[in-house]
Amino acid sequence: MDKEIDTIAFYKNRILRIYPLYVFWGIYYFYANNLTPINFLCSMFFLIPSSEAFSVSWSVIVELQIYAILPFIIKFTKLNGKKYLFFLLTFLVFFKLLIYMTSQSSIQTFSYWTIFGRLDEFLCGMIVTVLSDQWKFSNKLLPFSLLLSSIASLITLFYYFKLAGGYVGIQGIKPNPLIWIFRPLMQGIAYGSLVLGYIKLPININKHIDYFFGKLGEISYSIYWNHSFVIAFSYPIFLKLFKINLDSFYLVFLYSNFFVLPICLILSFVTYYLIEKPFLLRRKVYIKNLDENISPSKLANHPLNTFTENTEKRQKVQNAP
Numbered sequence: 001m002d003k004e005i006d007t008i009a010f011y012k013n014r015i016l017r018i019y020p021l022y023v024f025w026g027i028y029y030f031y032a033n034n035l036t037p038i039n040f041l042c043s044m045f046f047l048i049p050s051s052e053a054f055s056v057s058w059s060v061i062v063e064l065q066i067y068a069i070l071p072f073i074i075k076f077t078k079l080n081g082k083k084y085l086f087f088l089l090t091f092l093v094f095f096k097l098l099i100y101m102t103s104q105s106s107i108q109t110f111s112y113w114t115i116f117g118r119l120d121e122f123l124c125g126m127i128v129t130v131l132s133d134q135w136k137f138s139n140k141l142l143p144f145s146l147l148l149s150s151i152a153s154l155i156t157l158f159y160y161f162k163l164a165g166g167y168v169g170i171q172g173i174k175p176n177p178l179i180w181i182f183r184p185l186m187q188g189i190a191y192g193s194l195v196l197g198y199i200k201l202p203i204n205i206n207k208h209i210d211y212f213f214g215k216l217g218e219i220s221y222s223i224y225w226n227h228s229f230v231i232a233f234s235y236p237i238f239l240k241l242f243k244i245n246l247d248s249f250y251l252v253f254l255y256s257n258f259f260v261l262p263i264c265l266i267l268s269f270v271t272y273y274l275i276e277k278p279f280l281l282r283r284k285v286y287i288k289n290l291d292e293n294i295s296p297s298k299l300a301n302h303p304l305n306t307f308t309e310n311t312e313k314r315q316k317v318q319n320a321p
Contacts, residue, residue, distance in 0.1 A: 003287045003288065004287070004288040005071055005074060005286055005287060005288070006286045006287075006288055007071045007286075009284050009285070009286035010067075010070075010071060010286040011067075011068075012283070012284070012286075013283045013284070013286055014064065014067045016279045016280060016282055016283050017221070017276075017279075017280065017283070018060060018063070018064060018221070019279075020275050020276060020279045021221060021222060021225050021271060021275055021276055022057065022060055022225075023044065024271070024275055025054070025055060025057070025225050025229075026040065026043055026044060026054065026057070028229075029054035029055055030054075033054060035054065039052060043057060043061075046061045046064055046065065048061070050062075050109075050113035050114065051113075055225070055228050055229075056224060056225060056228060058113060059118075062113075062114065062115050062118050063118075065115045066115060066118065066119060066122050073085075073088070073123075073126070077126075082127075082130055085123055085126055085127050085130070086127070088123060089120060089123045089124070089127075089185070092116065092119055092120050092123075092185075093120070093181065093182065093185055095116065096110065096111060096116065096117070096180070096181045096184075097181050099116075100177060100178065100180075100181050104177040105177070107177050107180045107181065108167070108175065108177055108180045110180075111180035111181070111183060111184055112167070112180070117180070117183075117184040118184065120184035120185045120187075120188050121184055121187055121188035121191065122188075123188070124185070124188030124189055124191070124192040125188070125191075125192055125195070127192065128192040128193075128195055128196045131196060132196055132199055132200070135196075135200070137200050140202045142200075143196075143197045143198075143200035143201045143202065144197070144201065145197075146193055146196060146197035146200070147194060147197030147198055147201065148197075149193070149197075150190050150191075150193035150194040150197055151194065153189075153190045153193070154187075154190045154191070154194070157183075157186055157187065157190060161179065161183070164176040164179055218272060219265070219268040219269055219271075219272040221272075221276065222267075222268035222269075222271045222272045222275075222276060223264055223265070223268045225271075226264050226267050226268050226271060227260070227264050229267075230260055230263050230264045230267060231260055234259060234260055234263055235255075238255055238259055
C-alpha cells in the first residue's frame with residue numbers, strides 16, 4: 001500500500017494474466033453457444049451485462065473493472081489516509097440501501113453480479129492487507145481464535161442465508177432482498193478475517209506441501225475457467241459408466257471430487273502451460289524501486305504479480321541479484 005505503482009505496467013500485467021484464457025474460452029463459447037458477433041465483441045471488451053455473459057466470464061469482468069480503478073483507490077488512500085477505505089466501504093453499503101429503497105427486486109442483481117456488491121469484498125481484502133502489516137499478535141492463540149471464529153461466522157452466514165430463502169428461494173421461502181444490502185460486506189469481513197488469521201498463524205508448512213499448494217495456486221485461474229466445461233462433458237459419461245443419478249449429497253460429493261476434479265486438474269495444467277504461462281513470462285514488475293533485472297521466469301512467480309506462490313520461489317525473488 002505504501003509503495004509506488006507503475007499504473008501502465010499494472011494494467012498490462014493484469015491483461016496478460018487474465019485475457020489469454022478469457023479469449024480462448026470466449027471463442028469456444030462463441031461457437032458452442034451461438035453467441036452473436038455483437039455479444040462476442042462486447043464480451044471481449046468487458047462491456048456486457050452479467051445475464052448475457054458466457055460461462056464464468058461475468059465474475060472476470062467484475063474483477064477487471066475493480067482492477068481498472070484499483071490504482072486510483074490506492075492513490076486516494078495515500079492522499080487521504082487509510083480511513084478513505086472505510087469511508088468508501090460505508091458509502092457502498094449506503095448506496096445499496098438507496099437501490100433497495102428504489103427497487104427491491106434489483107438489489108440482489110446489483111449485489112451479486114456487479115462491482116457495486118463485489119467491491120465491498122475487495123475493499124475488505126485491502127483493509128486486511130493494511131491490518132496484517134500493523135497488527136502484531138503477541139498471543140499465539142489469537143490467530144487460531146480468529147481463524148476458527150471466521151470459519152464459524154461463514155458457516156452461520158450461509159446457514160441463515162439459506163433460512164432466508166437463499167438466492168432463488170428454498171422450499172417456498174422467497175429470498176429476502178434486504179439481506180443483499182449487507183451480505184457482500186459480511187462475507188468480506190468473514191473472508192478477510194479468515195485470511196488474516198491464516199497468514200498470522202505461527203506455523204511452518206512442510207516445503208513439499210507448500211510446493212504442492214503453490215502449484216495448485218498457479219493453475220487456479222485455469223481451474224476456475226475449466227470446471228464448468230469439464231462438468232458439462234463429464235456428466236453424461238459418468239451417467240453412462242455408472243448408471244446412477246446424482247440425487248443425493250454423497251453421490252454429488254463423490255462425482256465432484258473423484259471424477260470431475262482429477263479431469264479438471266489435468267486439463268488445467270495443460271491450459272496453464274500452453275496458454276497462460278507464455279503470456280505470464282512477458283509481465284514486468286509494476287512496483288517502482290524494485291529490481292528491474294529479475295528474470296522473466298522468476299517474475300512469472302513474483303509475489304507481486306501472482307495470486308499464490310510457495311516459500312522457495314518467494315525467497316528466490318527476494319535474493320535476486
